[in-house]
Amino acid sequence: MRPTPAANLVRVAGVTLLILWSLGPIVMGVMTSMSTQPETQQVPARWIPEDPTLDNYRALLGGEKISSDDAAADSSQYGRAIVNTALATVVTTAIVLAISVCAGYGFSRTEFKGSKQLLWIVLATMVIPIFTIVVALYKLMAELQLINTFAGLVLVYASSTAPLAIWLFYNYVRDLPPDPEEAALIDGCTRFGAFRRVVLPQMRSGIAALTAIVMLFVWGQFLIPLLLTSTEETKPVTVIITEFIGKYTTNYPLLTAAGILAVIPPAIIALVLNRHIRGMLSAGG
Amino acid sequence: MSGIQLERVSKEFPNGFVAVDGISLDVADGEFMALVGPSGCGKTTTLRMVAGLEEATAGTIRIGDRDVTDLPPRKRDVAMVFQSYALYAHMSVRGNIGFGLKMAGMPKAEIASRVDEAASILGMTELLDRKPRELSGGQRQRVAMGRAIVRRPAAFLMDEPLSNLDAKLRVEMRGEITALQRRIETPTLYVTHDQTEAMTMGDRVAILRDGVIEQLGTPGELYESPANMFVASFIGSPAMNLINGRCEMVDGRVTIAIGEARITIPDAVAAAHSELRGFAGREVCVGIRPEDFIDVADPADDDAVDVVVTRSESLGAELFVYFEEFAHARAQAAGAAGGLGNVGSAVDDLEATCRSTMVARLDRDCEVAVGERCRLRIDPTRVYLFDPETTGAIR
Structure with missing residues (x-):
């Protein structure tokens, strides 16, 4: 049935509203990032800068030192924070993929004594909110001397992301036809050989989706690194940005430029792998 | 002795369901044996046990001269054609057909020669560089057959390979498969739910119900002298x-x-x-x-x-x-x-x-x-x- 003109109008209006709602803050952020500090403090507010400038971006990417007088961090620390975030994201994603692809495949294709219970235990950890375990987590990491270490951060990221990833892969593999894998077993492969040569290539789309999901999740982590990192060598971009806020003054153009730059990598990931993410999230349905 | 022999083979699943109950079957060398029966009769489970994809809970399975009951699929020297064709989507037709040979460690030149030969037999030489998604149902079926024959196995196992084809192509492929099997004379166990397919293709036909063979004989024997009302109907x-x-x-x-x-x-x-x-x-x-x-x-x-x-x-x-x-x-x-x-x-x-x-x-x-x-x-x-x-x- 073709929608009526009125229904079309409502739909277009709804979608427009949704786009404005989603993109509005980003547009405002871009405008602010290209403004000067005095412009951001004008009353009434000035939305479009009179003389747009990219100085803040240059400072952030070029290592120049700009900051609020009373802020804990300055723009020169931004590059290192981006590298820290990217490194933690890539390493965590690699670890989570390795674990979840194998575990998801194992849980969905093989049955061993206690396998269902084990899966439930893994999945149950997903429902525990991170703020309920922060104190215990901090104590444990301190005990293991993993505070302010890259390894500690990755360990916590991986353990908090892996259950969701395992569950997604479990559903994804259940939807894959087992026949090619069985054909490979008959064609001379061991089970691992069939997994490596036939199942893994079949999973390409799922791996791409999971890569995106885990990367987006890790890139945006704030509470865990806030708790576990306090040195420039380990702080990620999410923590550094908050430190651009001074006690009494804040350089808003610098702050928003830092935010906009930080959004670009996950936005690219989401755009490129969008199709795979949708497929992954609807698997098992 | 060659061929496929099943001696009192059973399959009981962990939930207690007996899918196959003491089946004995002897497929002679070069023979085309069709296993036919309604859904859930145990025919596919029987085939999968012969392939090694399911473990037999009792009985002995022999292929050629070897007891393969406890061997993994790769050591049974069988080739199987699946209902879904089970092609490797990321490989070309050439890669699909040659995969088993590659796994067997055969030199590249010989693999290429065997793949070309199989493709020539099946009339798909021009398709060798295509991916499975670029093929029609009939062509995919041929690739699956090619993958099976290229290995020259001790036995062919086929699990309803024609059921995804349209009626006309199914009749055509029926003839092609039987002609191919007669040519290479490899013992074949063919599972189908379609009695016409079983009767037209099988040298002998085994009719299964509830995991038991109701009657085993040539198509003529089954038609003329059904052992019971189930077979008759x-x-x-x-x-x-x-x-x-x-x-x-x-x-x-x-x-x-x-x-x-x-x-x-x-x-x-x-x-x-x-x-x-x-x-x-x-x-x-x-x-x-x-x-x-x-x-x-x-x-x-x-x-x-x-x-x-x-x-x-x-x-x-x-x-x-x-x-x-x-x-x-x-x-x-x-x-x-x-x-x-x-x-x-x-x-x-x-x-x-x-x-x-x-x-x-x-x-x-x-x-x-x-x-x-x-x-x-x-x-x-x-x-x-x-x-x-x-x-x-x-x-």
Whole structure:
């Protein structure tokens, strides 16, 4: 049935509203990032800068030192924070993929004594909110001397992301036809050989989706690194940005430029792998 | 000794369900054996046990001279064609066909030569560089066949390989597969739910039900001498009509009464069925194949019965006429079967069979009209008789 003109109008209006709602803050952020500090403090507010400038971006990417007088961090620390975030994201994603692809495949294709219970235990950890375990987590990491270490951060990221990833892969593999894998077993492969040569290539789309999901999740982590990192060598971009806020003054153009730059990598990931993410999230349905 | 041998092979799943119950089967070298039966009868499980994809819980499986019961699939030297073709989507046709050879560590040059040879046999040389997604259903089926034959295995296993094809292509591929199998003379176990496929392709056919072989024989044997009512109703299209009747002795001759109708069994036929006289005065189940009805115009023919045509289907060369004149007798047969607690699901099958409309296959020139009467005679030499208590054929 073709929608009526009125229904079309409502739909277009709804979608427009949704786009404005989603993109509005980003547009405002871009405008602010290209403004000067005095412009951001004008009353009434000035939305479009009179003389747009990219100085803040240059400072952030070029290592120049700009900051609020009373802020804990300055723009020169931004590059290192981006590298820290990217490194933690890539390493965590690699670890989570390795674990979840194998575990998801194992849980969905093989049955061993206690396998269902084990899966439930893994999945149950997903429902525990991170703020309920922060104190215990901090104590444990301190005990293991993993505070302010890259390894500690990755360990916590991986353990908090892996259950969701395992569950997604479990559903994804259940939807894959087992026949090619069985054909490979008959064609001379061991089970691992069939997994490596036939199942893994079949999973390409799922791996791409999971890569995106885990990367987006890790890139945006704030509470865990806030708790576990306090040195420039380990702080990620999410923590550094908050430190651009001074006690009494804040350089808003610098702050928003830092935010906009930080959004670009996950936005690219989401755009490129969008199709795979949708497929992954609807698997098992 | 070569071929495939199954000795009292069983499969019981962890939940206690017995899918295959002590099957013994011997597929000779070069033989094409079809396993046929309704859904859930255990045919695919049997095939998967031979392939090593399912573990047999009892019995012995031999392929060639080797006991392979406990060997993994890769060590059984079998090739399998799956219902879904199970092609490797990320590989080209060449990669798919040569995969098994690569796994066997064969030199590249020999793999290429064998793949080319298989592609040439199957007429798909020009498709070798394509990916499976770029092929039609029939072409994919050929690739799956190519992957199987290129390895020159000790046995072929095929799991409903034609069921995803359209009717025309299925008939075409049926011929191609049998011709190919005859050419390479590799013992083949072929699973299908389609009795036409089994009958037209198999040198011998094993009919399974509830994990047990009901009958094993050549297509002709199964059609002419079904061991029981299940086989009788399963083989043939349309299925055999099964009606409740009564065996009587009239003037020393065996006569079968079906409602008002009487069929006098020729002495030679009665003599060939030594058990038949023992059924005198007892209920029997009468099987009549649709083609064994004869349309008779003569109203004085005492051996003929009048039926009211409820539906007719012309297929051009033949005419199928449906009628329910024997409904009363059929209901009785269903009731008799209902009392047979010891024959398991045969009861359900029998009831389902007996409650369907009867059908006769007549000459295309017959003039019949829906709602009108038609006079039919049953060929007395072609009547099948079954014991309603055991459902077995009366020999």
